[in-house]
Amino acid sequence: MNFIGFQGNERLKESLNSIEKQNRMPHVIIINGGTEESRQELSIHLAMWAVCNSDGEKPCGECKNCINAKAKAHSDVYFAKGEGKTNIYNKDEINRIIRDASIKPNQADTKVYVLSECDRRFPVISQNVFLKTLEEPPQDVLFILTCENSKVLLSTILSRATVFTLESKTEINQELMDIAKEITLGIISKSEIQLLKATYRLSDRESSLEILSYVVLLLRDGLCVSVGAGADTDEDIAYRLSKKLRKTQYLKLIEITEDAQRKITQNVSLKLIGTWLCAEYRRITWQR
Ligand SMILES: [Zn+2]
Structure with a gap:
């Protein structure tokens, strides 16, 4: 994986590299810990990596897929917005995502759905709806979930996901x-x-x-x-x-x-x- 412009530590880079060694794309990646900003940064980096069409190291940062994904303007990279003041991912939105995920990508080889800050936005009732897709995950789809503490997610989702943990720098006073x-x-x-x-x-x-x-x-x-x-x-x-x-x-x-x-x-x-x-x-x- 290409880490240009990426701030993560060596251990994280090593474990990120390990997903490239697998032959297929993971279905769900959970980004856990760190700050909201660092979680967002890593989710965009992984989205770029998933859609990049460079023959060299990915994400190249230069192809159209990378540039559009970085600008949050790629038709195959969807950032869930959530409903209402608190941006909750309700059942309807999850169902919409699931339906959309079964349709082939437009420009890239993979479709990516980013659901950020799941600790406070992803109620259990919606997680249960989401869980059903994970039992038979659609091909060429990557779900990226970010949370401050992934323990609040259903264990049945966690067990099907690849989890990356960002280090928290916060020293407690x-x-x-x-x-x-x-x-x-x-x-x-x-x-x-x-x-x-x-x-x-x-x-x-x-x-x-x-x-x-x-x-x-x-x-x-x-x-x-x-x-x-x-x-x-x-x-x-x-x-x-x-x-x-x-x-x-x-x-x-x-x-x-x-x-x-x-x-x-x-x-x-x-x-x-x-x-x-x-x-x-x-x-x-x-x-x-
Ligand atoms: Zn690229």
């Missing part, structure tokens, strides 16, 4: 992580005071963004444990969350936390965000 833990435990605490006290500690924008990204990590851990997978960040908290929360609640809590991060970057007052977040967390956790 323990002091901020402790605040994130207080907030996360506050979410499931019966007393509102604990959560209010914890969100009151969101005191400057930069550290608040980091704290909330840790809250997302802790919530994802809880979600993993509740579907029978392991926790990466804090097992004890993940276990306590899994006793209290349903799967849909995790997803809503993660969504609200990411909304709060957006608000922080939009210069909304931190006090207001803290109060709003507290109210939203409680609404999601205690609604019946």
